[in-house]
Amino acid sequence: MALTRRTMLTGAAVAALASHLPVRVAFGQDRTVRFAFMQDFTRIYTFVTSEYSQGQRDYITLVNGRGGVGGYTIVADISDHANDQPRAIEAYERAKAQGAVLIDPLSTPVARALVPRALEDQINMITAFSGRSDAADGTAFPYVLPLTPNYWTQAGLLIDYFKQQDGGSLQDKTICFVHIDTPFGKEPLPILEKLAAKEGFKFLAFPYTPPGNDQSAIWPQVRRARPDWTVFWGAAVGQTVALTEAVRNGLDMSRVSSSVWLSESDMEVVGKDQTVGVMKVEPCVSGHEPKIIQDILTEVVAAGKGAGPQDKVGTSYYNYGVMLAALMVEGVRRAAEIAPDGPVTGPWLNAGLRSITAFDAEGMIPPTTITPEDHQGGGYGRIARWDGEKFVPQTDWFSANQDIVWQEIRKYSEEFKKNGK
Amino acid sequence: MDVILLLELAVNGIFVGLMYALVAAGMVLIYKTSGIANLAQGALAMTGAYVVVMLASAGLGLPIWAAVPLAMVVMFAVGAGIERLALRRMIGQPVIMVIMLTLGLEIFLRGLLPGVFGASVKRLDIGIPNAPLFLGELLVSRAILIGGGVSLALILLSILLFNSRFGIIMRAVSDNQTASWSVGIRVERAIAVAWGLSAAMATTSGVLWGATQGVDWSLSLLLIKALAIAILGGLDSIVGVLIAGVVVGLAESMATGILDPIVGGGTRDVVASVIIVVTLLVRPHGLFGREHIERV
Amino acid sequence: MFFRRAGISHTRYRDERQIWPLPIDRYTVFLIAALLLAAPFLIDRLYVVSYLLPLIIWSTAALGLNLLMGGAGQIHLGYGAVIGIGAYSSVHMLRAGVPFELAMIGGGLAAAAIGSIFGAVAMRVKGLYLAMATLAMQYIVDFVIIQFPAISGGTQASLPVPPTSFLGFPVEGDRVPYYVALVICGIVTLFMLNVRRTAFGRALAAVREKDYAAAIIGVDPFRFKLLAFWVSSFIGGLTGAVLSVCYYRTIAPEQFHLDLSIQLVAMVIVGGLGSVLGVFFGVALILFAPILLNQAVALLADQFGMNLPMDLRAHLPLMLYGGLIMGFLLIEPLGLAKIRNNIRNYFLVWPFRHSRQ
Numbered sequence A: 001m002a003l004t005r006r007t008m009l010t011g012a013a014v015a016a017l018a019s020h021l022p023v024r025v026a027f028g029q030d031r032t033v034r035f036a037f038m039q040d041f042t043r044i045y046t047f048v049t050s051e052y053s054q055g056q057r058d059y060i061t062l063v064n065g066r067g068g069v070g071g072y073t074i075v076a077d078i079s080d081h082a083n084d085q086p087r088a089i090e091a092y093e094r095a096k097a098q099g100a101v102l103i104d105p106l107s108t109p110v111a112r113a114l115v116p117r118a119l120e121d122q123i124n125m126i127t128a129f130s131g132r133s134d135a136a137d138g139t140a141f142p143y144v145l146p147l148t149p150n151y152w153t154q155a156g157l158l159i160d161y162f163k164q165q166d167g168g169s170l171q172d173k174t175i176c177f178v179h180i181d182t183p184f185g186k187e188p189l190p191i192l193e194k195l196a197a198k199e200g201f202k203f204l205a206f207p208y209t210p211p212g213n214d215q216s217a218i219w220p221q222v223r224r225a226r227p228d229w230t231v232f233w234g235a236a237v238g239q240t241v242a243l244t245e246a247v248r249n250g251l252d253m254s255r256v257s258s259s260v261w262l263s264e265s266d267m268e269v270v271g272k273d274q275t276v277g278v279m280k281v282e283p284c285v286s287g288h289e290p291k292i293i294q295d296i297l298t299e300v301v302a303a304g305k306g307a308g309p310q311d312k313v314g315t316s317y318y319n320y321g322v323m324l325a326a327l328m329v330e331g332v333r334r335a336a337e338i339a340p341d342g343p344v345t346g347p348w349l350n351a352g353l354r355s356i357t358a359f360d361a362e363g364m365i366p367p368t369t370i371t372p373e374d375h376q377g378g379g380y381g382r383i384a385r386w387d388g389e390k391f392v393p394q395t396d397w398f399s400a401n402q403d404i405v406w407q408e409i410r411k412y413s414e415e416f417k418k419n420g421k
Numbered sequence B: 001m002d003v004i005l006l007l008e009l010a011v012n013g014i015f016v017g018l019m020y021a022l023v024a025a026g027m028v029l030i031y032k033t034s035g036i037a038n039l040a041q042g043a044l045a046m047t048g049a050y051v052v053v054m055l056a057s058a059g060l061g062l063p064i065w066a067a068v069p070l071a072m073v074v075m076f077a078v079g080a081g082i083e084r085l086a087l088r089r090m091i092g093q094p095v096i097m098v099i100m101l102t103l104g105l106e107i108f109l110r111g112l113l114p115g116v117f118g119a120s121v122k123r124l125d126i127g128i129p130n131a132p133l134f135l136g137e138l139l140v141s142r143a144i145l146i147g148g149g150v151s152l153a154l155i156l157l158s159i160l161l162f163n164s165r166f167g168i169i170m171r172a173v174s175d176n177q178t179a180s181w182s183v184g185i186r187v188e189r190a191i192a193v194a195w196g197l198s199a200a201m202a203t204t205s206g207v208l209w210g211a212t213q214g215v216d217w218s219l220s221l222l223l224i225k226a227l228a229i230a231i232l233g234g235l236d237s238i239v240g241v242l243i244a245g246v247v248v249g250l251a252e253s254m255a256t257g258i259l260d261p262i263v264g265g266g267t268r269d270v271v272a273s274v275i276i277v278v279t280l281l282v283r284p285h286g287l288f289g290r291e292h293i294e295r296v
Numbered sequence C: 001m002f003f004r005r006a007g008i009s010h011t012r013y014r015d016e017r018q019i020w021p022l023p024i025d026r027y028t029v030f031l032i033a034a035l036l037l038a039a040p041f042l043i044d045r046l047y048v049v050s051y052l053l054p055l056i057i058w059s060t061a062a063l064g065l066n067l068l069m070g071g072a073g074q075i076h077l078g079y080g081a082v083i084g085i086g087a088y089s090s091v092h093m094l095r096a097g098v099p100f101e102l103a104m105i106g107g108g109l110a111a112a113a114i115g116s117i118f119g120a121v122a123m124r125v126k127g128l129y130l131a132m133a134t135l136a137m138q139y140i141v142d143f144v145i146i147q148f149p150a151i152s153g154g155t156q157a158s159l160p161v162p163p164t165s166f167l168g169f170p171v172e173g174d175r176v177p178y179y180v181a182l183v184i185c186g187i188v189t190l191f192m193l194n195v196r197r198t199a200f201g202r203a204l205a206a207v208r209e210k211d212y213a214a215a216i217i218g219v220d221p222f223r224f225k226l227l228a229f230w231v232s233s234f235i236g237g238l239t240g241a242v243l244s245v246c247y248y249r250t251i252a253p254e255q256f257h258l259d260l261s262i263q264l265v266a267m268v269i270v271g272g273l274g275s276v277l278g279v280f281f282g283v284a285l286i287l288f289a290p291i292l293l294n295q296a297v298a299l300l301a302d303q304f305g306m307n308l309p310m311d312l313r314a315h316l317p318l319m320l321y322g323g324l325i326m327g328f329l330l331i332e333p334l335g336l337a338k339i340r341n342n343i344r345n346y347f348l349v350w351p352f353r354h355s356r357q
Helices: A005-019 A046-065 A085-097 A108-121 A151-165 A189-199 A219-224 A237-248 A264-270 A291-301 A316-338 A346-353 A402-420 B003-034 B041-055 B064-085 B095-117 B142-163 B165-175 B177-182 B187-213 B217-233 B238-263 B268-282 C023-042 C045-071 C079-095 C100-122 C127-147 C175-195 C199-209 C211-216 C221-248 C258-271 C276-303 C310-331 C336-348
Strands: A032-039 A073-080 A124-126 A174-180 A202-208 A229-233 A256-258 A279-282 A382-386 A391-393 B133-135 B138-140
Touching: A032 A046, A032 A085, A046 A073, A046 A291, A046 A316, A046 C310, A073 A085, A073 C276, A085 A108, A085 C045, A085 C276, A108 A124, A124 A316, A124 A346, A151 A189, A151 A229, A151 A279, A151 A382, A151 A402, A174 A189, A174 A219, A189 A202, A189 A402, A202 A219, A202 B238, A219 A237, A219 B003, A219 B238, A229 A237, A237 A256, A237 A264, A237 B142, A237 B187, A279 A391, A291 A316, A316 A346, B003 B041, B003 B138, B003 B142, B003 B165, B003 B187, B003 B217, B003 B238, B041 B064, B041 B095, B041 B187, B041 B217, B064 B187, B095 B217, B095 C258, B095 C310, B138 B142, B142 B165, B142 B187, B142 B238, B165 B177, B165 B187, B177 B187, B187 B217, B217 B238, B217 B268, B217 C127, B238 B268, B268 C127, C023 C045, C023 C175, C045 C079, C045 C175, C045 C199, C045 C221, C045 C258, C045 C276, C079 C100, C079 C127, C079 C221, C079 C258, C100 C127, C100 C221, C127 C258, C175 C199, C175 C221, C175 C276, C199 C211, C199 C221, C211 C221, C258 C276, C258 C310, C258 C336, C276 C310, C276 C336, C310 C336
Parallel strands: A032 A073, A174 A202, A174 A229, A229 A256, A256 A279
Antiparallel strands: A279 A382, A382 A391, B133 B138
């Protein structure tokens, strides 16, 4: 390119304009609590993030519209970290500089990488359905709060439900576990192996290579193992492909289950009618019935302040977002009760979050109690089945196999305490 | 390890391999005419699938048999347009820069389509029933069977194309652009058509894969596997791609069936990688690639 | 700025062969070095911790890759794995009680050993075929890290870096990690600037231009390609150690995946193959363009009240980012370093345009 005076001048003009874009947003006014929702909108977690984030923002709009909570209004910063570590660290440091007291990265790799920073800076990191499972131990991870049943608990819930269905014993049954071959997919293995030894069932694990768009060699083996129950464990495209292959291999859909990562849109992609009977773990009520969702529909969406398309309101992942936002806001409420005049800092909110007691978000979530020791909230969930249109709960909120889960949690958290710092 | 399972895995592997080969064939088409490895091939497949979804269920409501050919026409125009707007300006530049340009294109498309049409997974129903199909003891998935069959047909068709008059033009262009010019071949047009055809082929593979996994950005990940197959087969050989696709599909399927239980992890990609490295060591230009004669 | 060449006439060959023959360039370099040294005291910690530090570390890695790609003409799509080997070996050494200085070298050596084994295997092939062979290395290394809990650190697959110190300074807080990374980056940069003027560098250039021709003039292509792999893998491993101790502080397999390899290749190419300065430009563009574009889009959307759908708003930066890469390559296929050179040449003789060659 030969450089002429004109290109030079245009270049200089563009540069001058660009340098005037302020990189930083001003601090908010007094009596605000700043949450940083830095999530992955564009890379791996696209399947959940837009609905989840929509739920979170709608709930916060609802709370702020009612005048805030405990005299505080909530400011939520949304940003995209694209599951990329340098971008996530940048977003984290920016949030910290802006005075955020809570971050929600919604990504297992990012959450794991941010653990040392969050602990050091005393910023509450919410790792709902992601991050380290052993963060349930609040004594080792005071500022890392899953607030939801971790993957070990979800596996424990499923095995317990299978046991109930099979008349109280899983002796000599076969359970197949099809999982994505990443640290996230391998996570439930130790719990399932322990439970297999305890309950006496035959446990078979089938790893598939990420991202899982081709599982055609896995499922014939699953079919041939003649499983009594099958659990598939993955995310995004791996989930829909797993379901499709399960259907193609003629497995009994009423004996196939997954974790919390299964939503209406997955069922629609595979075919609503072909997947009737598939189970998932539900951490909260889905659909429009909960009072909070009704309130959002009337006060936020009807007023034109909704954060996204109305037909997404009430989907599973939308409700996960509402659930987590409700827990965070409850934390703020408790914190304001304990120390009404702040100052708003990480430890201030931490005290609130860790004293949430029997909070059920007006019937939307199981009664959740967070203590300084237990960051998981008791490990409650329920099993729901797909009936062709929606997920129908099969059980009440229940908790199971927590002894084994906690053995595992402690094993790793002790190790972290020993080596981490 | 029983024979039936192995047989089943073999059949599945071969047909899945064919489906991968179709994506790779699109890359070979471009490489053969212009000497560029198109790293946006996966993104083109994703674009094609998005176009089909928009024409069919979500957008205009066309029946699927009309939407797919129409989308192929649209994508032909898109492919030729990309060549005209971006690639043509890079003629004569170092190859690595042009490859990087296609990577930029890949990122651009991955932002454009989910951004405009929505990032959530979209259903693409091409009317293949999911119900299991038993051939005796052997279960074969219809979708994979049909997908593999369609891919095979298209690849054979492109082999035929290379033997037609137009194919000879393309081969001349790939041999020597300047010489082709001097005998009156319209080099730019040949390359533009190659891009168009490649984009149309990518649409088919996008549809075949999208029917199983749904349509979202992850379709663009087909690139890596396609690249591996294209290189194994020899970047300038369609026959090579066909055979390499079958070999890789078979090897992956067998590795999943035999090695995984022993190792306790997903060995598919590793086995494919090892096969590729070993083959390259024995035949550095791929199975059927033309040996490049270097002159000092 | 202007008339920088006025009155400068080199009377000895030595003077003209300096890295920076013009005094003004030397002053600029000193000024930038001084600013970098003073940065933690001058600017907000946010910019040090999340912009300057990754810029420095990624540049060190990209310089190593640039030696291979720009210097010796070998494409490497598994450089992320090389960095990963360095990171994991050094962190395991740190956990075993080895001092950081030694662990850093150890990480470099481990990466160099494994990297040059793959290099030797890949020697038979060239161009895109080589890219494929190195991609295979990426997959194999990823697989090994994930499959062995002893390496990856148990089911949680994250390995915290124990507290450590460098030359007596504890590596913690914001400043010490920055200086450690800066020192390493400075050493590597000086090495890269000088390597082209050595016999090794010239041999690499000969191999890059045509390996058969190099063989004819007595440069053994196999030996020098292997050496290039060795040196660049060593730098990669070293960077892996710095990256994990100074920046990540907890390492996980995802950090060293194919994405990192492709990112680094993009940085080297967009910056300009073979150019040391270009590497820094390329790293800055690829690393920060997505972040800044995101903020710009969010800001514009807020200020002008554009009610963009969420999906579009989230993906717009990605689109612009892809467009930016394409745009730069279309405007100047030789990369950002060439663009910078054009600007520099313009001003060197400004306003006497006719005196440009």
